[in-house]
Amino acid sequence: MILGLYLSGTGNTKHCIEKLTNLLDKNAAVLPLEDRNVIDAVKESDTIIIGYPTQFSNAPVMVRDFIKNYDIWHNKKVLCVTTMGAFSGDGAGCTARLLKKKGAVILGGLQIKMPDSVCDVKLLKKSLEVNRKIILEADKKIERVADEIMHGKYPQEGVTFISHIAGLFGQRLWFYGKTAHYSDQLKISDACMGCGLCSSICPMNNIKIENGKAVAGGKCTMCYRCISRCPQMAITLLGKKVEEQCQFTKYA
Ligand SMILES: Cc1cc2nc3c(=O)[nH]c(=O)nc-3n(C[C@H](O)[C@H](O)[C@H](O)COP(=O)(O)O)c2cc1C
Numbered sequence: 001m002i003l004g005l006y007l008s009g010t011g012n013t014k015h016c017i018e019k020l021t022n023l024l025d026k027n028a029a030v031l032p033l034e035d036r037n038v039i040d041a042v043k044e045s046d047t048i049i050i051g052y053p054t055q056f057s058n059a060p061v062m063v064r065d066f067i068k069n070y071d072i073w074h075n076k077k078v079l080c081v082t083t084m085g086a087f088s089g090d091g092a093g094c095t096a097r098l099l100k101k102k103g104a105v106i107l108g109g110l111q112i113k114m115p116d117s118v119c120d121v122k123l124l125k126k127s128l129e130v131n132r133k134i135i136l137e138a139d140k141k142i143e144r145v146a147d148e149i150m151h152g153k154y155p156q157e158g159v160t161f162i163s164h165i166a167g168l169f170g171q172r173l174w175f176y177g178k179t180a181h182y183s184d185q186l187k188i189s190d191a192c193m194g195c196g197l198c199s200s201i202c203p204m205n206n207i208k209i210e211n212g213k214a215v216a217g218g219k220c221t222m223c224y225r226c227i228s229r230c231p232q233m234a235i236t237l238l239g240k241k242v243e244e245q246c247q248f249t250k251y252a
Pocket residue numbers: 007008009010011012013014052053054055056057058083084085086087088114115116117118171222223224248
């Protein structure tokens with residue numbers, strides 16, 4: 001039985017995992033990582049497609065912790081899928097190596113270019129048209145990969161030794177010092193009107209409403225979900241101002 005599993009901030013990874021899993025088995029379950037049935041679902045499945053956004057050429061903390069903290073992976077066959085805005089040396093390999101240590105059998109890795117979810121850094125913004133093209137290419141790739149998997153051939157993107165070196169030296173080592181402390185760096189401006197949306201959608205339960213205002217805690221996994229959905233554009237992380245909120249459904 002196949003299970004699709006994902007963490008998705010702005011909807012890119014959700015789309016990719018739903019599409020790939022459904023092409024392989026239209027009756028397969030697809031769950032977000034924060035679903036409370038997720039552990040039982042992993043236990044009951046033999047093949048798992050796990051997806052997440054690449055963050056600085058690594059897997060998000062929430063995904064890494066989910067793999068490390070539960071002994072549910074022994075003998076599970078896993079395909080690791082990452083989505084990325086531009087480049088990921090071994091985004092898929094980052095979970096593949098952890099899963100292998102937990103006894104999983106790695107079927108392969110897939111790295112899919114999608115719109116960039118960082119909406120508070122101007123340099124990373126692309127036009128609607130460009131993002132639409134990126135999604136069309138991604139969809140074609142997923143369809144091709146699904147067809148190859150049906151014929152027994154799994155993609156091996158990001159899981160080879162060469163890609164490990166590319167991810168480590170190309171990005172991870174450079175970014176590590178900068179990103180290690182982002183879990184408590186979410187900024188919420190005075191524009192917040194206390195609507196509670198951010199608090200209700202955060203996969204880490206990292207935001208509380210206190211005295212009519214949102215207050216962030218110290219366990220942000222940098223998914224950009226709250227930042228891209230806040231009606232007041234009051235939340236930022238890497239940049240100082242939200243340029244234009246990102247959402248997969250805007251481009252599809
Ligand atoms: C904090 C952060 C760091 C990121 N780092 C990278 C990166 O190193 N390489 C890359 O290609 N994309 C990077 N991205 C872009 C996302 O991986 C990409 O947009 C992804 O498809 C978002 O998926 P989602 O909508 O499922 O959250 C980063 C995004 C965030 C929020």
